[in-house]
Amino acid sequence: MPLIEVRSPGLLTTVQDLGRYGCGPLGVTPSGAADPVALRLGNLLVGNPEGAPALEMTLTGGTFLFPEGALAALAGADFGGAAWWTTLEIGAGQTLSVGAAREGARCYLCVRGGIRVPLFLGSASTHLACGLGGLGGRRLQRGDVLEIGAAAGPCQRRTLSGRARKHFAPSKALHVTPGPEWDRFEAAAREAFLTQACRVSEASDRAGLRLKGAALATRGFERMITEGVDLGAIQVPPSGQPIILFVEQQTTGGYPRIAVVAAVDLHRVGQLRPGDEIRFTLVSLENAVALARAQERLLVSEEFLFGG
Amino acid sequence: MIGWQARVQAEITYSSDRSLLVRLGREIGAEARERVRRLLWLLQAEPLAAVRNLNPAYCSALVTFDPARTTHAEMERALTRYLERLEKVALPEARLVEIPVGYGGENGPDLEAVAAHCGLTAAEVIGRHAAGDYVVDFLGFAPGFAYLSGMDPRLATPRLETPRRRVPAGSVGIGGSQTGVYSFATPGGWSLIGRTPLKLFDAEREPMALVAIGDHLRFVPIAGEAPCR
Numbered sequence: 001m002p003l004i005e006v007r008s009p010g011l012l013t014t015v016q017d018l019g020r021y022g023c024g025p026l027g028v029t030p031s032g033a034a035d036p037v038a039l040r041l042g043n044l045l046v047g048n049p050e051g052a053p054a055l056e057m058t059l060t061g062g063t064f065l066f067p068e069g070a071l072a073a074l075a076g077a078d079f080g081g082a083a084w085w086t087t088l089e090i091g092a093g094q095t096l097s098v099g100a101a102r103e104g105a106r107c108y109l110c111v112r113g114g115i116r117v118p119l120f121l122g123s124a125s126t127h128l129a130c131g132l133g134g135l136g137g138r139r140l141q142r143g144d145v146l147e148i149g150a151a152a153g154p155c156q157r158r159t160l161s162g163r164a165r166k167h168f169a170p171s172k173a174l175h176v177t178p179g180p181e182w183d184r185f186e187a188a189a190r191e192a193f194l195t196q197a198c199r200v201s202e203a204s205d206r207a208g209l210r211l212k213g214a215a216l217a218t219r220g221f222e223r224m225i226t227e228g229v230d231l232g233a234i235q236v237p238p239s240g241q242p243i244i245l246f247v248e249q250q251t252t253g254g255y256p257r258i259a260v261v262a263a264v265d266l267h268r269v270g271q272l273r274p275g276d277e278i279r280f281t282l283v284s285l286e287n288a289v290a291l292a293r294a295q296e297r298l299l300v301s302e303e304f305l306f307g308g
Numbered sequence: 309m310i311g312w313q314a315r316v317q318a319e320i321t322y323s324s325d326r327s328l329l330v331r332l333g334r335e336i337g338a339e340a341r342e343r344v345r346r347l348l349w350l351l352q353a354e355p356l357a358a359v360r361n362l363n364p365a366y367c368s369a370l371v372t373f374d375p376a377r378t379t380h381a382e383m384e385r386a387l388t389r390y391l392e393r394l395e396k397v398a399l400p401e402a403r404l405v406e407i408p409v410g411y412g413g414e415n416g417p418d419l420e421a422v423a424a425h426c427g428l429t430a431a432e433v434i435g436r437h438a439a440g441d442y443v444v445d446f447l448g449f450a451p452g453f454a455y456l457s458g459m460d461p462r463l464a465t466p467r468l469e470t471p472r473r474r475v476p477a478g479s480v481g482i483g484g485s486q487t488g489v490y491s492f493a494t495p496g497g498w499s500l501i502g503r504t505p506l507k508l509f510d511a512e513r514e515p516m517a518l519v520a521i522g523d524h525l526r527f528v529p530i531a532g533e534a535p536c537r
Contacts, residue, residue, distance in 0.1 A: 021360045021361045021372075022359075022360065022361055022362070023361070023451075024361045024362045024363040024364070024370075024372075025348060025352070025362055025363075025364055025446075025447065025520075025521070026447055026451055026452065026509075026516060026517045027447035027448045027449060027450060027451045027452055027453050027491075027509075027517070028451045030361065120511055121511075121516075127451075129450070129492070129494060130450060130451055130492045130494075130509075131492070132451065132511060177324055177325050179323075179324075180321060180323050180329055225335075225336060225365070225366055225367055225368075226365050226366060226448070226455075227329065227331075227363075227365045227366075227367075227368045227370065228329070228362075228363025228364065228365050228368065228369060228370025228448075229363070229370065230323055230324045230326070230327050230370065230372070231372075232324070233323075233324070250448060250449050250450070251363045251447075251448045251449070252363060252365045252446070252448035252449070257323075260323065260324035260325075262324075262325055263324075263325050263326050263375065285322055285324075285325050285380065288324075288325035289325050289375050289379075289380075292325060292326075292375055292376075293375070293376065296376055
């Protein structure tokens with residue numbers, strides 16, 4: 001079994017795939033890659049199924065030794081240190097050093113065959129808060145040794161097209177749909193939410209991104225009953241400062257949801273970093289569905305992804 | 309998106325571009341819980357292919373689906389057909405689960421403070437807490453964490469002003485009018501009155517969660533200090 005030795009883990013590196021679904025009744029949240037589009041594209045570059053487990057790095061990359069070599073790809077925000085969005089041939093005994101993000105927040109190291117860890121509820125994803133999944137439920141440490149899984153089928157070396165890179169580049173403008181309580185927010189709060197930029201605070205992680213901006217009034221929400229909450233739901237607690245629920249969120253919540261990040265832009269939330277100034281654009285559910293479908297078509301288009 | 313439907317005693321709204329919220333009652337209680345439990349049972353016994361996840365709560369269930377496979381309108385129709393059958397669902401009998409608890413001392417560092425707040429002695433707090441017949445409303449917050457109904461209102465205690473950074477797994481706490489058992493070591497703002505050696509969630513066990521929605525639960529005092537991991 002080929003291995004990866006972790007020489008330095010970077011700021012926060014975990015094993016992630018596309019998450020575990022269907023476990024809400026147990027109180028288990030999906031987890032999974034913060035930028036699932038990058039994970040999928042990275043896996044395509046090494047001939048893996050799109051959801052194969054990979055290493056998710058946050059803001060600062062790590063250094064990895066490949067005693068037996070591997071085919072690998074770096075996807076997501078460009079941290080520098082190696083070529084991005086292309087199949088890399090790593091020779092036996094070579095080391096791959098990943099730099100630090102200049103823009104965006106997360107990058108993925110995908111290796112042909114995927115990272116092999118025991119599955120928890122059908123997924124390799126790490127749930128950090130509860131210490132479940134991934135490698136021992138925790139972030140990688142110096143000295144960790146990871147196994148690379150068996151590869152199936154042929155692998156074509158390739159590079160993501162320029163237009164695909166541009167299309168999926170980090171963006172600080174997010175499409176949102178009206179949340180379950182949108183109509184119950186005061187008009188002024190709705191308008192402020194859509195017109196005033198807010199910043200991602202330092203107190204943000206995989207469970208949620210706390211935003212700092214004009215406080216939104218939350219009158220009339222004193223008697224909310226806790227309900228299931230969407231990934232990407234934007235809750236407004238009494239402080240008036242919104243929180244975007246993210247991949248390690250709780251399954252339920254009791255704050256009003258002014259909006260929900262549209263499926264098409266969920267992957268962009270994973271590339272936001274503290275200090276980023278973001279804006280929300282409201283779209284109808286119909287338009288949000290159309291945008292998501294259009295994106296899915298691009299994600300399966302060989303021509304768009306790898307042509308010319 | 310047409311408000312409360314009397315015929316199926318429910319309301320279906322579109323929560324996001326990939327989910328619907330099914331509300332089965334307007335207030336927390338046995339009636340809504342039973343209806344949530346029935347819908348969950350149906351959706352687990354006869355899964356809809358496009359459904360990706362279910363997040364139950366007191367009076368509702370969030371149903372997340374794969375928008376590449378279906379539409380909101382189709383999901384709404386399918387869920388309505390399930391709602392029409394809700395009354396006929398034969399649920400397995402609810403279980404009674406006993407949770408042994410070491411109260412006070414290191415296991416429950418806030419027991420005295422809760423007693424002082426409630427104007428009771430520590431022994432009375434333990435007596436009242438252990439006398440309750442609790443029902444699991446749903447699991448949420450963390451894997452295996454049970455939201456419980458049935459705590460003696462005399463035990464209600466406000467949340468801590470400063471939440472603890474880390475509450476040990478198994479800790480039994482009171483937060484407002486609620487009580488519960490921390491299933492994982494997490495940050496937490498409830499007053500801790502005891503601790504159980506049982507694991508509310510164990511990835512190596514089948515089933516992983518010790519309790520399920522609708523189960524009855526009783527806390528049984530166990531003698532001595534530190535029965536816990």
